[in-house]
């Protein structure tokens with residue numbers, strides 16, 4: 001989905017266009033736009049929910065407590081944040097860290113779609129419910145989406161719990177580290193292996209007109225870590 005019928009040539013051009021964005025009221029309450037960071041040609045893109053207080057101050061995603069855990073998770077599979085791309089569904093902080101509203105997600109959606117198109121990642125890892133629902137075009141909850149692999153527009157999509165969940169409930173920590181090991185296995189696949197894993201998939205929801213097909217892949221071994 002292009003932004004107002006326009007396709008951008010680079011992330012920088014898109015970022016400049018967004019600098020003055022006031023499509024939704026968050027544009028008036030934010031301190032900084034939190035566009036995204038990392039390698040503009042990354043094979044792996046993370047999508048979170050929305051900036052929190054620290055992200056709003058610094059203009060960078062995942063720089064607070066959840067971000068520290070994300071850095072640890074990345075390190076556990078031998079990656080640094082400059083080797084991946086990190087963005088959010090919303091680019092501006094919802095006041096008091098409340099959940100994003102459907103209207104805010106709808107206004108911000110073309111920007112994230114354009115980021116995905118420009119970066120063209122092989123794998124997308126969604127963090128938490130809002131990003132999973134956005135990418136997989138479903139209203140299913142994160143607990144039912146997690147633990148499976150999906151294919152959308154030729155990309156592999158792996159829904160993961162939001163790192164903030166482990167800050168409130170330490171039981172999620174181990175699940176997150178295990179899901180990152182699965183993520184590493186997904187990243188290591190050749191395009192042929194990736195296509196094969198999803199050849200037998202079934203559609204998550206019937207695709208709406210013009211929307212991509214979202215397929216849940218058959219991946220028993222991948223999700224069976226010892």
Ligand code: URA
Nearest residue numbers: 048049050051061062
């Ligand atoms: N949580 C998110 O979803 N995104 C951030 O950038 C920070 C915390």
